[in-house]
Amino acid sequence: MKKLLALFLALLMLLSMAACGKEETGRPLEEVMQEMTETIGETEETAPDYIYYPTSVTDQAGRTVQIQSQPQRLVSGYYISTSALIALGQQDKLVGIEAKADKRPIYSLAAPELIELPNVGTAKEFDLEGCIALEPDLVILPMKLKDAAQTMEELGIPVILVNPESRELLDEMLQIFGKALKCQNMVDALTVQMAAIANDVQTAVAEQEPVKVYLAGNSDFLSTAGAGMYQSDLIALAGGENVAAGIEDNYWVEVSYEQVLAWDPACIILASDASYTVEDVLADPALANCTAVKNGNVHQLPSAAESWDSPVPGGVLGAMWMANVLHPEQVDNWTAKKAVRDFYEAFYGFQYPG
């Protein structure tokens, strides 16, 4: 009986191998390559597309989005989702991205081909027709473009609305991508790494007295981040105390020089895309008596790859960088630099400049 079973199994294997071989030779190399790259880091997800799809996800606006088959033509109208898609290895599927891609170094570093893609505008002026003309099978848009999403949905184009305004919401967005694009393993790898970096920072500065930080906004030194903003969380994570945390706003707010002097921060950090420089702040006569300026403790968040004060996947590195600025004994320069290099090499495939 056993012998018979063994024979039967051997026969079955032989047959299936023959079937495989036949199939492999009959398919174009490109398709095979694509399948191979897909299966990298996807050891668990052996379910073939026809079982996995159609699937449905709930996006960050609470809408249920039906996805009929594995999306092959993606449009991402938001730099945060575009960056996340690169980190998840989905950049080859993108057929259109948000405007002004050439202004963001992350694209030229990690996926220069994206800069050449047609752009679908910005959240302010979204190019609805341009986006539809790209014939996408999945569109990812920021929450602000709810109306455009509605229109496209009526035309039968599935749209995922994302709202990555905090570290938790960024995680949630990545989970949605994992489900919709069938790349859960990459999502897991990325989120684990992000959590590990955050955890390293948190542990390193845990025993430290928080340093008073004033975060100066992009448009103007006197605009700052209230308690509700992502930047405020970043400061707290890095062992700082946002002096403006008493302001409950979740957008940039305007304050006065007097207010900054009354807070008297020990450290001033300029947003990544500030339209003014550290030198401008150090030379500002109105700030001459501020402790941070007197001690020359004014820094700008790096923007060599992307703005670390925005909730991109690499944003957690902003906390690492900031912890190095605020508590150099706890988080040394070398550790911070290594974390940055490793992260971009692993998920974006480039050598971090500097």
Added chain:
Amino acid sequence: MKHSMVSSTRDKLFVTFAAMTLAVMAVVSLFVGKYPLTVQGIVSGDPMQQNVFLTLRLSRTVLGVVGGFCLGIAGFVYQTVFRNPLASPDIIGVASGASAGAAAGILFLSGTLWITAASFVGALAAVLAALALASVDKTGRSSSIVLSGIAVHALAQTVLMALKLTADPEKELSSIEYWIMGSLNGVRPDALWGNFLLCLLCAAALFLLHRQILLLSAREDEAKMLGAHVPRLRLLVLLTATLMVACVISLTGLVSFVGLLAPHGARLLTGRNHRKTMLLSGLLGSSLLCGADILARSVAQTELPVSIFTSLLGAPFLIWLLVRRARSRSV
């Protein structure tokens, strides 16, 4: 004769009262703010307190006083010259010119000083364009100035819109919007003095020309009979008043209502149009802007645009004056 003497002493009373209100406002303005200042601290020579007082508080207060005064008398001049209660420097495009200039400054230059300079240039360009256009009409009617002002205003708005469209919503667009709403926040002492000097010169010139300004409010043929070269005089007066406004709004951004309300208030109080009315316009403008700024910096944890409060304080005052006039007429 007796009546005019009574009203003259009454006018003096109004002016004195307005000046006293302004003085109180200015003192309050010096001591209200986010940084805790005390008289002892400043006198005893605490360097931080002195620095805050001299570089920040003082320049902000002075800007409120001088800026409000200039907007007030410029409004008076415009309403008088155009014989139109709704006239203000905005009608010949100075405000939109300044906004477009500031927007260009925010987009292409950097630093507060450059933005101030750019908005000043924008305001001046708009005014000169409007007056040049008007001078094409050889009849010298005041309506041609208004029409060319509307054209320039529309053009400047178009430029502003185009600039806004190219602006980055995260950075520049919000700066432009905030600038347009107007604020005395973030004013730097080094940016102030040139503008102030020009303001004072213009204000002095307007007070010296006050008779001519009143003459312009007469019908054109009558003014001509009295020996005035109407178009040239009007050009001179408007240019001076507008230059002054450009100086102020290039520092503060647009401040609504002061230029409209102050002269109305002054006229409703005095019931007449003369030099004291012009002075009273200035004083009311100053008090209004100072008061609004005190609220703008202290009501919330953050800085609010000053125009919210100029309108909020000004509108009830104007309504009260109108009701008062209606009552005194019906008696």
